[in-house]
Amino acid sequence: MTPAVAALIVAAGRGLRAGAGSPKQYRQLGGVPVLCRTLAPFLAESRLGTVLVVTGAGDNDRYDDAISRLPQSARTRLLAPIEGGETRQDSVRAGLEALAASGFTGTILVHDAARPFVSPALIERALAAGAESVAAIPALAVTDTVKRVDATGQIEETLPREQLVSVQTPQAFAFQPLLAAHRAAHAAGAAGFTDDSAIMEWAGHRVATFAGDSMNLKLTYPGDFELAEQRLARPLVTRTGTGYDVHAFTEGDHVWLGGIRIPHSRGVTAHSDGDVALHALTDAVLGALADGDIGSHFPPSDPQWRGASSDRFLAFAANRVRQRGGRIDHLDLTIVCEGPKVGPHRDAIRARIAEIAGLRLDQVGTKATTSERLGFTGRGEGLAALATATIRLPEPE
Ligand SMILES: Nc1ccn([C@@H]2O[C@H](COP(=O)(O)OP(=O)(O)OP(=O)(O)O)[C@@H](O)[C@H]2O)c(=O)n1
Numbered sequence: 001m002t003p004a005v006a007a008l009i010v011a012a013g014r015g016l017r018a019g020a021g022s023p024k025q026y027r028q029l030g031g032v033p034v035l036c037r038t039l040a041p042f043l044a045e046s047r048l049g050t051v052l053v054v055t056g057a058g059d060n061d062r063y064d065d066a067i068s069r070l071p072q073s074a075r076t077r078l079l080a081p082i083e084g085g086e087t088r089q090d091s092v093r094a095g096l097e098a099l100a101a102s103g104f105t106g107t108i109l110v111h112d113a114a115r116p117f118v119s120p121a122l123i124e125r126a127l128a129a130g131a132e133s134v135a136a137i138p139a140l141a142v143t144d145t146v147k148r149v150d151a152t153g154q155i156e157e158t159l160p161r162e163q164l165v166s167v168q169t170p171q172a173f174a175f176q177p178l179l180a181a182h183r184a185a186h187a188a189g190a191a192g193f194t195d196d197s198a199i200m201e202w203a204g205h206r207v208a209t210f211a212g213d214s215m216n217l218k219l220t221y222p223g224d225f226e227l228a229e230q231r232l233a234r235p236l237v238t239r240t241g242t243g244y245d246v247h248a249f250t251e252g253d254h255v256w257l258g259g260i261r262i263p264h265s266r267g268v269t270a271h272s273d274g275d276v277a278l279h280a281l282t283d284a285v286l287g288a289l290a291d292g293d294i295g296s297h298f299p300p301s302d303p304q305w306r307g308a309s310s311d312r313f314l315a316f317a318a319n320r321v322r323q324r325g326g327r328i329d330h331l332d333l334t335i336v337c338e339g340p341k342v343g344p345h346r347d348a349i350r351a352r353i354a355e356i357a358g359l360r361l362d363q364v365g366t367k368a369t370t371s372e373r374l375g376f377t378g379r380g381e382g383l384a385a386l387a388t389a390t391i392r393l394p395e396p397e
């Protein structure tokens with residue numbers, strides 16, 4: 001039976017811009033070959049039935065050496081590598097043709113071997129987005145001002161960055177349309193595409209985006225290796241933070257809990273959408289960072305947060321962890337209320353929190369309890385949430 005989802009890792013480049021002799025995907029990073037680091041999270045994802053690496057001509061020994069560093073049990077879904085071409089586009093097409101010959105028809109994730117910091121959570125987001133769209137790619141908002149220059153480096157114009165994103169891999173596609181687009185581009189002599197979504201655009205498909213990861217660095221220049229080594233060299237220390245939030249009930253017909261709108265006979269009094277679960281989680285993450293609290297970053301006095309959807313608060317805190325070179329290991333949440341009943345919504349809340357924070361489902365715990373009719377929650381005057389965040393941060397210098 002052919003698998004429903006496969007990953008294609010392109011590793012046939014020469015790494016000329018990175019210099020230093022051998023192709024960058026076979027260089028050591030923290031004592032482990034780059035390709036090994038890149039493959040590990042794909043091979044650990046049980047929904048990926050097959051992983052195929054496209055290698056350069058003459059790289060067989062390097063490839064064998066790199067994958068010998070992976071545990072035997074991790075290699076069971078790794079197909080024999082196939083040879084790539086002159087350009088990335090040629091290499092992807094070669095991989096797609098090999099998968100087509102094996103009868104594959106499902107969803108394909110295409111990823112650069114040169115991106116060894118791909119996280120399990122990003123792969124999970126790619127899988128989820130690939131199940132929804134013909135083409136979906138990880139994107140990050142552009143935070144620098146972006147200019148167009150002429151051949152001499154003189155600025156020609158400043159581009160409005162609101163509509164610009166920078167895109168990464170893994171990119172998720174329905175296999176047949178991607179194969180058809182690659183074949184059509186090849187037949188038309190259309191070359192020079194720097195990613196596969198550009199080929200899908202060229203073929204007339206709409207391409208969706210999902211949240212990228214600022215840690216998903218592409219090793220391109222020598223400085224990227226220095227940065228990557230520095231990142232790996234600093235040991236991570238575990239930090240824990242707690243959060244607590246309360247909102248009083250008022251007239252209304254719904255409450256927001258963990259990013260899910262739940263119909264209820266009451267609403268809550270709040271400046272934002274009053275989502276106690278996301279507020280407590282945000283404070284837990286900020287607490288673990290020792291980085292103030294939700295009110296110091298999003299002051300209630302600021303009108304722009306009036307009625308704000310609280311997912312942005314948690315996403316902000318999660319991004320602050322990543323910006324500091326850290327990661328969230330786990331979020332745990334307890335909701336305290338007599339009503340609404342949380343049980344029927346618990347899976348949706350858990351999934352939404354994982355999505356907002358960029359985590360896998362197993363990194364999020366959600367629980368709910370009443371307070372046995374005691375106190376303000378017991379009297380049905382409001383609802384509360386408690387949260388714990390466990391994160392890892394690079395040890396301070
Ligand atoms: N003919 C090619 C060129 C690139 N790639 C792969 O595509 C990814 C992104 O390409 P890039 O970073 O440009 O890698 P290189 O082509 O190796 O780098 P350079 O352009 O500096 O030579 C890398 O994983 C690379 O191995 C490939 O499989 N086949």
Ligand SMILES: C[C@](O)(CO)[C@H](O)COP(=O)(O)O
Nearest residue numbers: 088112167168169194195218
């Ligand atoms: C595919 C890619 O990683 C998306 O950002 C990027 O376009 C590859 O570019 P490269 O010049 O081939 O490294």
